[in-house]
Amino acid sequence: MKIGDLAKRTHTRVETIRFYEKEGLLPAPGRSGGNYRIYEQAHLNRLSFIRRSRDLGFTLDQVRKLMKLADDRDAPCAEVNAITAANIAEIDRKLADLGALRAELVRRLECCEGPTIADCRIIEALAPDTREGKQRPE
Structure with missing residues:
Protein backbone atom coordinates (compact mmCIF):
# COMPACT_ATOMS: atom_id res chain seq x y z
CA MET A 1 0.00 0.00 0.00
CA LYS A 2 1.09 3.59 -0.56
CA ILE A 3 1.72 6.05 2.27
CA GLY A 4 -1.69 7.68 1.80
CA ASP A 5 -3.39 4.29 2.20
CA LEU A 6 -1.38 3.57 5.34
CA ALA A 7 -2.27 7.01 6.68
CA LYS A 8 -5.99 6.45 6.11
CA ARG A 9 -6.00 2.96 7.60
CA THR A 10 -4.23 4.11 10.78
CA HIS A 11 -5.71 7.63 11.03
CA THR A 12 -2.19 9.04 10.93
CA ARG A 13 -0.94 12.04 9.00
CA VAL A 14 1.53 11.34 6.21
CA GLU A 15 4.01 13.74 7.85
CA THR A 16 3.78 11.75 11.09
CA ILE A 17 4.51 8.49 9.26
CA ARG A 18 7.59 10.06 7.70
CA PHE A 19 8.63 11.37 11.12
CA TYR A 20 8.33 7.89 12.65
CA GLU A 21 10.45 6.53 9.81
CA LYS A 22 13.09 9.21 10.39
CA GLU A 23 13.06 8.43 14.13
CA GLY A 24 13.60 4.73 13.44
CA LEU A 25 10.25 3.72 14.95
CA LEU A 26 8.93 2.54 11.61
CA PRO A 27 11.23 0.67 9.24
CA ALA A 28 11.87 2.23 5.85
CA PRO A 29 9.50 0.79 3.26
CA GLY A 30 10.45 -0.63 -0.07
CA ARG A 31 10.02 1.45 -3.19
CA SER A 32 7.97 0.87 -6.30
CA GLY A 33 9.29 1.27 -9.83
CA GLY A 34 7.90 4.82 -9.72
CA ASN A 35 9.82 5.42 -6.46
CA TYR A 36 6.67 5.42 -4.29
CA ARG A 37 6.99 4.10 -0.77
CA ILE A 38 5.32 0.69 -0.59
CA TYR A 39 4.13 -0.40 2.85
CA GLU A 40 3.28 -3.92 3.92
CA GLN A 41 1.16 -5.47 6.65
CA ALA A 42 4.15 -5.35 9.02
CA HIS A 43 4.26 -1.56 8.64
CA LEU A 44 0.54 -1.34 9.32
CA ASN A 45 0.89 -3.48 12.45
CA ARG A 46 3.87 -1.51 13.74
CA LEU A 47 2.27 1.86 13.06
CA SER A 48 -0.92 0.70 14.78
CA PHE A 49 1.20 -0.29 17.81
CA ILE A 50 2.87 3.13 17.81
CA ARG A 51 -0.45 4.96 17.48
CA ARG A 52 -2.10 3.00 20.28
CA SER A 53 0.92 3.53 22.52
CA ARG A 54 0.92 7.27 21.83
CA ASP A 55 -2.85 7.42 22.43
CA LEU A 56 -2.18 5.91 25.86
CA GLY A 57 0.33 8.65 26.64
CA PHE A 58 3.61 6.81 26.18
CA THR A 59 6.53 8.99 25.08
CA LEU A 60 8.45 8.25 21.89
CA ASP A 61 11.31 6.82 23.96
CA GLN A 62 8.89 4.60 25.85
CA VAL A 63 7.30 3.47 22.57
CA ARG A 64 10.76 2.65 21.22
CA LYS A 65 11.49 0.52 24.32
CA LEU A 66 8.09 -1.15 24.22
CA MET A 67 8.52 -2.09 20.57
CA LYS A 68 11.96 -3.53 21.27
CA LEU A 69 10.49 -5.55 24.13
CA ALA A 70 7.54 -6.66 21.99
CA ASP A 71 9.97 -8.00 19.42
CA ASP A 72 11.46 -10.36 22.05
CA ARG A 73 8.46 -12.55 22.84
CA ASP A 74 10.36 -14.61 25.46
CA ALA A 75 11.56 -11.65 27.54
Missing part, protein backbone atom coordinates in the same frame (compact mmCIF):
# COMPACT_ATOMS: atom_id res chain seq x y z
CA PRO A 76 9.98 -11.12 30.98
CA CYS A 77 7.42 -8.33 31.09
CA ALA A 78 8.89 -6.62 34.18
CA GLU A 79 10.34 -3.83 32.05
CA VAL A 80 7.01 -3.32 30.29
CA ASN A 81 5.41 -3.04 33.72
CA ALA A 82 8.04 -0.50 34.82
CA ILE A 83 7.50 1.63 31.71
CA THR A 84 3.74 1.47 32.22
CA ALA A 85 4.07 2.39 35.91
CA ALA A 86 6.19 5.41 34.95
CA ASN A 87 3.53 6.46 32.45
CA ILE A 88 0.82 6.12 35.10
CA ALA A 89 2.88 8.25 37.51
CA GLU A 90 3.17 10.95 34.83
CA ILE A 91 -0.58 10.81 34.20
CA ASP A 92 -1.19 11.15 37.96
CA ARG A 93 1.12 14.19 38.05
CA LYS A 94 -0.74 15.78 35.15
CA LEU A 95 -4.10 15.07 36.82
CA ALA A 96 -2.87 16.72 40.02
CA ASP A 97 -1.71 19.75 38.01
CA LEU A 98 -5.05 19.92 36.23
CA GLY A 99 -6.88 19.64 39.55
CA ALA A 100 -4.88 22.55 40.96
CA LEU A 101 -5.50 24.55 37.80
CA ARG A 102 -9.21 23.87 38.00
CA ALA A 103 -9.34 24.84 41.67
CA GLU A 104 -7.58 28.14 40.91
CA LEU A 105 -9.98 28.93 38.08
CA VAL A 106 -13.00 28.10 40.26
CA ARG A 107 -11.59 30.35 43.00
CA ARG A 108 -11.12 33.18 40.48
CA LEU A 109 -14.62 32.66 39.11
CA GLU A 110 -16.16 32.76 42.58
CA CYS A 111 -14.33 36.03 43.34
CA CYS A 112 -15.58 37.70 40.18
CA GLU A 113 -18.67 39.70 40.96
CA GLY A 114 -18.15 42.59 38.59
CA PRO A 115 -20.93 43.36 36.13
CA THR A 116 -18.45 44.82 33.64
CA ILE A 117 -14.97 43.96 32.42
CA ALA A 118 -13.64 46.96 34.32
CA ASP A 119 -14.64 45.16 37.55
CA CYS A 120 -13.75 41.63 36.43
CA ARG A 121 -11.31 39.96 38.82
CA ILE A 122 -10.49 37.23 36.27
CA ILE A 123 -9.32 39.75 33.67
CA GLU A 124 -7.47 41.63 36.40
CA ALA A 125 -5.66 38.43 37.45
CA LEU A 126 -4.67 37.69 33.83
CA ALA A 127 -3.43 41.19 33.03
CA PRO A 128 0.19 42.12 33.72
CA ASP A 129 0.89 44.21 36.78
CA THR A 130 1.76 47.61 35.39
CA ARG A 131 3.72 48.68 38.44
CA GLU A 132 7.42 48.69 37.59
CA GLY A 133 9.19 45.41 38.32
CA LYS A 134 6.11 43.80 39.87
CA GLN A 135 4.66 40.41 39.06
CA ARG A 136 1.19 39.30 40.03
CA PRO A 137 1.17 36.76 42.86
CA GLU A 138 0.39 33.26 41.64
Whole structure:
Protein backbone atom coordinates (compact mmCIF):
# COMPACT_ATOMS: atom_id res chain seq x y z
CA MET A 1 0.00 0.00 0.00
CA LYS A 2 1.09 3.59 -0.56
CA ILE A 3 1.72 6.05 2.27
CA GLY A 4 -1.69 7.68 1.80
CA ASP A 5 -3.39 4.29 2.20
CA LEU A 6 -1.38 3.57 5.34
CA ALA A 7 -2.27 7.01 6.68
CA LYS A 8 -5.99 6.45 6.11
CA ARG A 9 -6.00 2.96 7.60
CA THR A 10 -4.23 4.11 10.78
CA HIS A 11 -5.71 7.63 11.03
CA THR A 12 -2.19 9.04 10.93
CA ARG A 13 -0.94 12.04 9.00
CA VAL A 14 1.53 11.34 6.21
CA GLU A 15 4.01 13.74 7.85
CA THR A 16 3.78 11.75 11.09
CA ILE A 17 4.51 8.49 9.26
CA ARG A 18 7.59 10.06 7.70
CA PHE A 19 8.63 11.37 11.12
CA TYR A 20 8.33 7.89 12.65
CA GLU A 21 10.45 6.53 9.81
CA LYS A 22 13.09 9.21 10.39
CA GLU A 23 13.06 8.43 14.13
CA GLY A 24 13.60 4.73 13.44
CA LEU A 25 10.25 3.72 14.95
CA LEU A 26 8.93 2.54 11.61
CA PRO A 27 11.23 0.67 9.24
CA ALA A 28 11.87 2.23 5.85
CA PRO A 29 9.50 0.79 3.26
CA GLY A 30 10.45 -0.63 -0.07
CA ARG A 31 10.02 1.45 -3.19
CA SER A 32 7.97 0.87 -6.30
CA GLY A 33 9.29 1.27 -9.83
CA GLY A 34 7.90 4.82 -9.72
CA ASN A 35 9.82 5.42 -6.46
CA TYR A 36 6.67 5.42 -4.29
CA ARG A 37 6.99 4.10 -0.77
CA ILE A 38 5.32 0.69 -0.59
CA TYR A 39 4.13 -0.40 2.85
CA GLU A 40 3.28 -3.92 3.92
CA GLN A 41 1.16 -5.47 6.65
CA ALA A 42 4.15 -5.35 9.02
CA HIS A 43 4.26 -1.56 8.64
CA LEU A 44 0.54 -1.34 9.32
CA ASN A 45 0.89 -3.48 12.45
CA ARG A 46 3.87 -1.51 13.74
CA LEU A 47 2.27 1.86 13.06
CA SER A 48 -0.92 0.70 14.78
CA PHE A 49 1.20 -0.29 17.81
CA ILE A 50 2.87 3.13 17.81
CA ARG A 51 -0.45 4.96 17.48
CA ARG A 52 -2.10 3.00 20.28
CA SER A 53 0.92 3.53 22.52
CA ARG A 54 0.92 7.27 21.83
CA ASP A 55 -2.85 7.42 22.43
CA LEU A 56 -2.18 5.91 25.86
CA GLY A 57 0.33 8.65 26.64
CA PHE A 58 3.61 6.81 26.18
CA THR A 59 6.53 8.99 25.08
CA LEU A 60 8.45 8.25 21.89
CA ASP A 61 11.31 6.82 23.96
CA GLN A 62 8.89 4.60 25.85
CA VAL A 63 7.30 3.47 22.57
CA ARG A 64 10.76 2.65 21.22
CA LYS A 65 11.49 0.52 24.32
CA LEU A 66 8.09 -1.15 24.22
CA MET A 67 8.52 -2.09 20.57
CA LYS A 68 11.96 -3.53 21.27
CA LEU A 69 10.49 -5.55 24.13
CA ALA A 70 7.54 -6.66 21.99
CA ASP A 71 9.97 -8.00 19.42
CA ASP A 72 11.46 -10.36 22.05
CA ARG A 73 8.46 -12.55 22.84
CA ASP A 74 10.36 -14.61 25.46
CA ALA A 75 11.56 -11.65 27.54
CA PRO A 76 9.98 -11.12 30.98
CA CYS A 77 7.42 -8.33 31.09
CA ALA A 78 8.89 -6.62 34.18
CA GLU A 79 10.34 -3.83 32.05
CA VAL A 80 7.01 -3.32 30.29
CA ASN A 81 5.41 -3.04 33.72
CA ALA A 82 8.04 -0.50 34.82
CA ILE A 83 7.50 1.63 31.71
CA THR A 84 3.74 1.47 32.22
CA ALA A 85 4.07 2.39 35.91
CA ALA A 86 6.19 5.41 34.95
CA ASN A 87 3.53 6.46 32.45
CA ILE A 88 0.82 6.12 35.10
CA ALA A 89 2.88 8.25 37.51
CA GLU A 90 3.17 10.95 34.83
CA ILE A 91 -0.58 10.81 34.20
CA ASP A 92 -1.19 11.15 37.96
CA ARG A 93 1.12 14.19 38.05
CA LYS A 94 -0.74 15.78 35.15
CA LEU A 95 -4.10 15.07 36.82
CA ALA A 96 -2.87 16.72 40.02
CA ASP A 97 -1.71 19.75 38.01
CA LEU A 98 -5.05 19.92 36.23
CA GLY A 99 -6.88 19.64 39.55
CA ALA A 100 -4.88 22.55 40.96
CA LEU A 101 -5.50 24.55 37.80
CA ARG A 102 -9.21 23.87 38.00
CA ALA A 103 -9.34 24.84 41.67
CA GLU A 104 -7.58 28.14 40.91
CA LEU A 105 -9.98 28.93 38.08
CA VAL A 106 -13.00 28.10 40.26
CA ARG A 107 -11.59 30.35 43.00
CA ARG A 108 -11.12 33.18 40.48
CA LEU A 109 -14.62 32.66 39.11
CA GLU A 110 -16.16 32.76 42.58
CA CYS A 111 -14.33 36.03 43.34
CA CYS A 112 -15.58 37.70 40.18
CA GLU A 113 -18.67 39.70 40.96
CA GLY A 114 -18.15 42.59 38.59
CA PRO A 115 -20.93 43.36 36.13
CA THR A 116 -18.45 44.82 33.64
CA ILE A 117 -14.97 43.96 32.42
CA ALA A 118 -13.64 46.96 34.32
CA ASP A 119 -14.64 45.16 37.55
CA CYS A 120 -13.75 41.63 36.43
CA ARG A 121 -11.31 39.96 38.82
CA ILE A 122 -10.49 37.23 36.27
CA ILE A 123 -9.32 39.75 33.67
CA GLU A 124 -7.47 41.63 36.40
CA ALA A 125 -5.66 38.43 37.45
CA LEU A 126 -4.67 37.69 33.83
CA ALA A 127 -3.43 41.19 33.03
CA PRO A 128 0.19 42.12 33.72
CA ASP A 129 0.89 44.21 36.78
CA THR A 130 1.76 47.61 35.39
CA ARG A 131 3.72 48.68 38.44
CA GLU A 132 7.42 48.69 37.59
CA GLY A 133 9.19 45.41 38.32
CA LYS A 134 6.11 43.80 39.87
CA GLN A 135 4.66 40.41 39.06
CA ARG A 136 1.19 39.30 40.03
CA PRO A 137 1.17 36.76 42.86
CA GLU A 138 0.39 33.26 41.64
